[in-house]
Amino acid sequence: MLALCTIWQVKCLDVKRHQTLAVLNPFKAAEHDMMQDTDLAGPLVFCLAFGGSLMLCGKLQFGYIYGIGVVGCMAMYFLLNMMSLTGVSVGCVVSVLGYCLLPMVILSSSAVLLSLKGMIGIVLTVLAVVWCSFSSSKLFVSALSMENQQPLVAYPCGLVYGVFALLTVF
Amino acid sequence: MADRGQSWPTQQDESAIIDLGDVNDRDDGSDYETDMSRGPTDGSGKGSLEEDVRKRLTDNVTQMVWNAGTQQAKRAWSLYGNIDILRPYFNVEPHEVRTRLLQSFLPRMPSSEKQRAYRELYGPLMVVFTLIALLLFQMKAAEHKVEEGTLMGTAFGVCFTYWWGTAALMWFLSYVCNAHITSIQLLSLLGYGLAGHCVVILLGTLIHTSHDHLFFYLLWAVFGGLSTLKMVGVILSRTHGKSQRLILSCTIAAIHLLFLLYLHFAYHQIVEDLSRVLDSDPVVKQPEVVNNVRTVSKDRANKTH
Numbered sequence: 001m002l003a004l005c006t007i008w009q010v011k012c013l014d015v016k017r018h019q020t021l022a023v024l025n026p027f028k029a030a031e032h033d034m035m036q037d038t039d040l041a042g043p044l045v046f047c048l049a050f051g052g053s054l055m056l057c058g059k060l061q062f063g064y065i066y067g068i069g070v071v072g073c074m075a076m077y078f079l080l081n082m083m084s085l086t087g088v089s090v091g092c093v094v095s096v097l098g099y100c101l102l103p104m105v106i107l108s109s110s111a112v113l114l115s116l117k118g119m120i121g122i123v124l125t126v127l128a129v130v131w132c133s134f135s136s137s138k139l140f141v142s143a144l145s146m147e148n149q150q151p152l153v154a155y156p157c158g159l160v161y162g163v164f165a166l167l168t169v170f
Numbered sequence: 171m172a173d174r175g176q177s178w179p180t181q182q183d184e185s186a187i188i189d190l191g192d193v194n195d196r197d198d199g200s201d202y203e204t205d206m207s208r209g210p211t212d213g214s215g216k217g218s219l220e221e222d223v224r225k226r227l228t229d230n231v232t233q234m235v236w237n238a239g240t241q242q243a244k245r246a247w248s249l250y251g252n253i254d255i256l257r258p259y260f261n262v263e264p265h266e267v268r269t270r271l272l273q274s275f276l277p278r279m280p281s282s283e284k285q286r287a288y289r290e291l292y293g294p295l296m297v298v299f300t301l302i303a304l305l306l307f308q309m310k311a312a313e314h315k316v317e318e319g320t321l322m323g324t325a326f327g328v329c330f331t332y333w334w335g336t337a338a339l340m341w342f343l344s345y346v347c348n349a350h351i352t353s354i355q356l357l358s359l360l361g362y363g364l365a366g367h368c369v370v371i372l373l374g375t376l377i378h379t380s381h382d383h384l385f386f387y388l389l390w391a392v393f394g395g396l397s398t399l400k401m402v403g404v405i406l407s408r409t410h411g412k413s414q415r416l417i418l419s420c421t422i423a424a425i426h427l428l429f430l431l432y433l434h435f436a437y438h439q440i441v442e443d444l445s446r447v448l449d450s451d452p453v454v455k456q457p458e459v460v461n462n463v464r465t466v467s468k469d470r471a472n473k474t475h
Binding site for chain 2: 067068071075078079081082083148149151152155156159162163166170
């Protein structure tokens with residue numbers, strides 16, 4: 001029993017590591033079955049890290065993160081179900097959007113040290129939003145076999161992460 | 171087998187006919203479903219039976235009506251509530267969306283030939299979401315505070331109410347004026363028309379002019395006007411009759427252009443007011459006031475000596 005639990009924990013950690021690496025390297029091709037194991041622990045950790053780093057900047061925005069996350073996930077779930085042939089589950093959407101929040105966590109951590117309202121801040125913000133949307137669209141199209149529609153998936157992801165960027169900057 | 175009370179042997183001795191009116195007079199301990207022995211003892215057992223029958227009939231009829239209504243509702247939901255009926259309107263390619271966005275700024279002269287109105291919801295939905303994001307950006311930049319609500323809720327409410335509300339109004343007017351345009355085409359047309367609003371809001375937020383609104387009115391006329399003319403051209407090509415064309419074109423032009431004015435003056439104007447207030451801040455003039463006080467006190471000191 002203990003061995004089974006250990007194996008399950010190792011498998012979960014392995015899934016988290018793969019998905020995190022897939023986000024950190026957006027130019028690497030994603031495996032088709034990577035999102036078969038939907039994991040919500042990783043996205044939860046990243047959301048808490050995002051809220052925590054904003055708190056270090058003097059902003060208590062946990063409620064906004066939750067609200068924007070829920071609305072964004074619902075909108076993406078509706079849109080992807082309309083656009084894809086196979087359909088997608090809520091868990092998959094939450095998992096992908098949550099993991100791809102990692103660049104935004106890095107941006108909000110950098111906001112502790114430097115102001116994001118200057119030119120450097122604007123460039124970093126745009127870079128983070130593009131990174132998040134590119135990673136998330138890559139994972140979605142690989143899971144749903146929608147390679148020719150990646151720009152159409154990337155744009156709404158970019159809007160969701162753009163709203164998160166507004167929380168970070170203002 | 172029914173349990174027979176004491177009177178039964180007596181009744182059986184006297185007559186083979188059983189008077190049901192007497193059954194309710196005593197508790198015979200029978201295991202009939204309906205406990206007829208509970209009725210009043212003065213011969214109103216029939217009334218109780220009738221009431222029971224009426225009650226059962228009412229229950230059965232109610233159940234039948236409920237079942238029929240539930241089945242009708244389920245059938246209607248499976249027919250109209252299934253969101254899969256919207257799938258064809260999201261089947262687009264990236265180059266199609268790009269072309270339609272650009273064409274929303276290129277009006278064509280109305281002619282006898284019908285202008286194409288697309289039946290698509292992906293592009294218009296993305297334009298509406300973009301407008302919501304830009305409004306949030308504008309409100310955050312202006313530190314706009316919303317009482318009894320949130321910035322996100324306000325932006326969603328304003329944009330979706332305009333999109334669906336105007337589409338519903340135009341659909342009604344099109345029905346009255348006999349225009350050949352469907353509700354999906356109107357949603358698509360109005361959605362793509364909001365692209366002009368997005369450009370104006372973005373440029374107006376990034377570039378501040380603290381003295382007058384000339385820059386905004388210029389953008390309003392150019393981008394708002396182009397997208398309005400595009401929509402008016404499509405509707406005119408699908409409507410017959412001068413008065414009908416006039417009603418539809420004036421309505422859509424007025425609503426479309428006034429909405430952009432509303433977005434500017436409701437959310438962006440605050441930025442201009444804040445800039446003006448900060449430029450004329452009296453706290454900045456405080457050192458001069460202190461110097462004046464010192465000068466006056468020195469003068470008084472000199473006079474007394």
